[in-house]
Ligand SMILES: Nc1ncnc2c1ncn2[C@@H]1O[C@H](COP(=O)(O)OP(=O)(O)O)[C@@H](O)[C@H]1O
């Protein structure tokens with residue numbers, strides 16, 4: 143469960159995230175949708191304790207991030223937007239390192255690491271340095287690290303960027319299974335199709351403000367009588383109508 | 395030569411931009427650099443005039459010796475840095491591939507980059523060495539021609555070290571990959587540093603200044619060799635001007651300048667043939683084979699896992715290996731060259747031994763616990779999110795960064811202690827007792843200071859230039875702090891202690907030394923630890 147109360151982040155005068163009130167239930171896949179620069183990454187950094195909010199609160203499974211950061215962080219698995227991980231460790235070493243700092247018991251961690259590497263099809267690369275991995279493989283090793291300690295809240299920042307279709311499908315299935323086990327999945331994306339296909343509920347953020355929230359069906363209804371697509375709604379809400387002019391210009 | 399200049403210009407501009415990162419500071423950059431240069435130049439010239447004016451009975455032409463020495467010191471400095479500079483500018487720089495995909499020939503890339511190296515090094519020569527020439531010229535009222543020729547002399551001075559380094563690196567680059575190339579050049583440059591230092595120490599005219607009577611047959615011969623050093627040309631052409639033979643003086647200066655220009659063309663000719671070939675070869679990456687035995691054992695405590703990870707990353711990082719290896723090699727070398735060799739001639743009594751021993755610990759710990767701590771800290775910078783989102787206690791992270799450099803410092807200090815007892819005998823035993831608190835306190839103080847300063851700059855995002863491990867600001871602040879530390883702990887306190895030892899005896903001095911270092915460690919060190927841990931708790935990722 144993720145809850146935010148009037149979460150706000152200002153960079154000087156600029157308000158990157160504005161009085162955000164989120165409520166993500168357990169067992170739910172929540173899509174955090176917004177154009178580039180909307181404030182998605184900033185929000186995720188505040189949720190995971192990487193950035194201190196200017197004001198407002200974050201609760202992870204009811205634990206206040208500000209007051210008990212260690213307890214809260216133990217429940218989170220993060221997959222950040224850029225998979226920068228220790229280049230001079232091997233995949234295997236990196237996962238064992240994660241197991242140690244999350245204090246996973248050794249008898250558990252041994253087969254878990256093996257299992258996860260196999261599931262993500264990284265076993266053949268496990269003993270090679272991460273710097274030799276491709277972008278997609280780096281992303282997979284980060285996913286493996288996030289899943290290793292079986293967090294109750296999984297937070298992903300634009301997870302499918304850079305993954306091949308097969309891996310993307312794997313991630314989708316994985317998230318489904320994860321949510322069905324009663325865990326919380328929070329995923330930011332600017333790709334509508336992903337939100338539409340995977341998420342139980344969607345929040346749309348623009349200029350740091352949450353401008354619409356609900357299930358896909360609810361949002362559809364708001365567009366009116368089913369004629370428009372989610373894309374039309376998204377563009378309308380986020381002021382992306384201008385792109386239509388651009389398309390027109392290109393076509394002419 | 396048009397494209398060459400464009401390449402050099404682009405490099406110089408990007409260099410300037412990297413100094414002033416914010417756009418609004420850029421317009422002040424060149425004026426302020428010029429102002430700093432002018433001030434430094436003025437003071438060095440003043441200093442040189444003062445030195446030249448000294449009357450030393452046993453050395454009639456002191457100015458010429460000093461001029462020679464200034465040029466020689468600069469050459470050592472240039473030689474020491476030359477191989478790494480050439481390697482990074484010519485072979486490992488990121489934009490090389492881009493340049494090669496453009497319609498520019500390889501030798502033009504070479505020439506552009508070479509001009510850039512010379513331009514940058516010439517700035518140093520003009521600031522640090524040229525004032526000695528101007529001082530000489532002003533004092534002896536030499537004509538404008540002298541100033542002009544010595545100006546050109548300073549500009550071409552970096553050519554020899556650069557060409558030399560290029561001629562060393564280029565054949566290597568044609569054979570081995572970049573990873574190995576870095577390892578080999580690192581060894582070469584350290585050996586070269588030692589060799590250059592050694593030869594110059596023997597052939598250094600300054601040596602003759604004090605120990606002329608000590609020179610053996612070999613020494614005299616080596617002194618003759620010093621005439622072949624470029625620094626000799628400086629003294630020689632200045633001497634000719636002084637004697638009034640302008641023609642001979644100009645001849646020597648022009649010969650020197652011409653020889654350097656020729657040297658450049660030699661490198662240019664070779665580059666057009668071999669540079670590009672080696673470039674492609676050196677940029678091919680080599681697969682690192684990971685040995686099985688390095689794999690972490692599951693079930694480690696977080697702090698052990700952290701230390702384990704750091705050590706592994708350090709061991710596998712060529713850049714770090716370069717730094718560590720050269721640190722250690724220089725350390726060993728200087729310990730012998732400066733320390734134990736002259737210590738034979740130090741007079742009896744504990745006075746000089748105390749100063750010498752404590753200073754040695756301070757300098758050694760500066761390398762081991764000051765510099766290495768930061769390298770070890772910033773090895774996490776790209777992946778700091780892993781640590782910051784994990785349920786690690788800040789103190790655990792802190793101590794994991796503290797333990798390795800601190801232990802290394804203690805171990806090396808203890809080894810040095812034993813070594814100094816063996817080499818210096820009884821003379822050192824009193825000094826050793828008195829410096830015992832330093833053996834433990836100094837690694838502690840250097841390590842916590844480095845960590846404190848490192849934590850103040852939460853500059854943990856990915857560095858733009860992969861070769862830069864530590865951000866420039868941190869290095870700058872640390873340089874100032876460490877300079878003060880060396881003054882206080884390496885010079886001030888040891889001199890104080892040796893005075894006390896002279897009048898009050900060993901046990902009292904030991905007590906004083908213990909109290910001083912206990913106060914510094916507990917009063918200064920522990921607050922820094924607390925502040926650093928606090929700072930870590932508030933660490934954020936902002937970029
Ligand atoms: N450190 C920072 N300083 C100033 N502005 C920032 C900083 N980080 C992000 N921003 C601004 O905040 C806004 C939101 O950024 P971000 O959360 O990264 O967007 P996205 O939704 O694409 O992930 C952007 O306009 C960005 O320019």
Ligand SMILES: [Mg+2]
Nearest residue numbers: 182183223299
């Ligand atoms: Mg983002």
